[in-house]
Amino acid sequence: MAVKGTPSWLGDQNAATAMRLLLDHGPLSRNGVGELSGLSRPTATQMVGRLADKGLIEVVGEESIGRGPSAALYGVRNDLAYGIAVNVDQQAVRSVLVDIEGTEYPIAHEAVAALPAERGAARDVARAVLAAGRAAGVGLSAIRHVCVGVPSSVDPRSDELSSVQGLPGWSRRSIRRQLEQALGCEVHVDNDVNLAAVAERRAAGFAPEDTFALLWIGYGIGLAVDVAGTVLRGASGGAGEIGNLPVPRGVFDPETEADDLEGLLGAQALDRVGREAGAGGHTFERVLAGEPLPERVLEIYAPRLAQSVIPVLGVIDPSLVILGGPVGRAGGSRLAELTRRAIRDHTRWDPTVHVTRVSDDAVLGGARHTLHDRVRETLLARAVGSDEDENRSHVIAARLRDLG
Incomplete structure (x- = not known):
């Protein structure tokens, strides 16, 4: 310099x-x-x-x-620095290349069942990076950043995941460090719902001062809060981990035996609601296949979902509550309206509740926005500094091939 x-x-x-x-x-x-x-x-x-x-x-x-x-x-030049966005969840590992021009590259997809029995963080992510590069027709030497969304909170102080329940073979400890050492490039690991909130902010046209809460309903339930463009992550990265909140008894659903919000609203709970509503079993599986939720299921499920929104209203008082994740999208505007009505009928709040406006993979979308900013920073740094060590490119490529 x-x-x-x-x-x-x-x-x-x-x-x-x-x-x-x-x-x-x-x-x-x-x-x-x-x-x-x-x-x-x-x-x-x-x-x-x-x-x-x-x-x-x-x-x-x-x-x-x-x-x-x-x-x-x-x-x-568009070929100097690339990022790879990765979404690892209970179904699959999806990844896509990111460049400074915002080009729409094909998304690489590998179902969990197709992954090797001996999984791990480095192996899963390296395979995803290689797959994204192949799908885009781009070599490995210019990859500078990887952003990984995971179904877990990430403690920025200890570099630990709060849970690896949905990540077989992964270690909780030193997650970013182990990935960076294995891949040879900068890696950012973030909670999947936080990344989805980044995509929501970019897609929905919020005013700069707006605050919104994104309620993600899938295998479990999670929350991300965006305050004027900043996602709140908390001291330990655990902001929004509401699945373990205890269920208040006798408010909307006196018959429930669930102890916490995950037990009230997660995948297994939705299957129980489906059977109760006469829609048969495997309701969550049908949601993952893209089917909408039947009306009777929505009528039973919405009051329960309202119980997860009320603490958010009391603490954050957001401008908007957004329902995301596979269940939020399957419930659509009808689930949003029934949830709002349940809250309004039993409390003093009358929130605005919408369905997510991100039509594609929201976690990948948030990772792509994050990476675009990092690639931009990398290019600006090169404008004022010396050229990068060319050997670094060869190290990245060699490590990825070894892991893949």
Whole structure:
């Protein structure tokens, strides 16, 4: 890094300014960089030249400027740094490549049943990274970041998972460190519902100051709270782990024998509701297959779901409660309305309850947004620093192939 205040340092800062403009606005000519930065044309030419010398940008087209010769348009190279988003859950491991342009690459999918008997964090994630690279037709050497969503909270202080119940073969301890040592690149591990909330914020068009609570209903039940664009994770990463909250007796469902919210609302509980409603067994399995929930199931299930929303209203008072996960989507707007009605009829609250507006894999979506920001930061850092050690690329590729 150049010494602050020196001409070299100033040149790096100008180069970073040009890089931000190219990332924000897309391809620009030297004149375009000068106009948007407010700097002189000679300075803009130097800024662009510095980035070109570092191999960070390339000519991607031409811009007509009247009767004179066309001006070259420069764009950020898309092949310098990639991320891999990974979603590991009880059904499958899904992964997708992420680049700075936000290209829609194919999602690699491997069912849990197809995974090797000897599973583990490094092996599962390495296979997912390799699969995503193959699906996108991209080599491994430019992979710089991996973001993994898991059905567990992650303690940022101890680097431990709270549970590996849905992750056979995984170790709870030093999860990020073991993945980074195995893969040779930066790894971010986060709770799946927290990542889904990141996707929700980007998809739903919230006002900057809005607060929302995302209630994720799947195999179990989880919560993510977004306050003005920041997901609250808590001191130990356990914010939103509401599955173990005890069930208040005799409020909406005096007949229930569940001790906690997971027992009241999880996959096995939904199957029991299905049988009670006369819809037969395996209700949760049918939800995973994409079937909507029958009306009678919704009528029984919604008052129980309301019990999980009330503590959130009392503590957070969010602008909006969002129902996500496979059960939330299967219940649709009808489940949202029945849940709101149960709350309104038995408490003083009258919340706004909606179904998730993320149509695709929300966990992968949140990981993709997280990675796009990290790839951007990596490219900006390269604009002001020296080129990365080329040996690092070979290390990443070799380690991934060994694990895969």
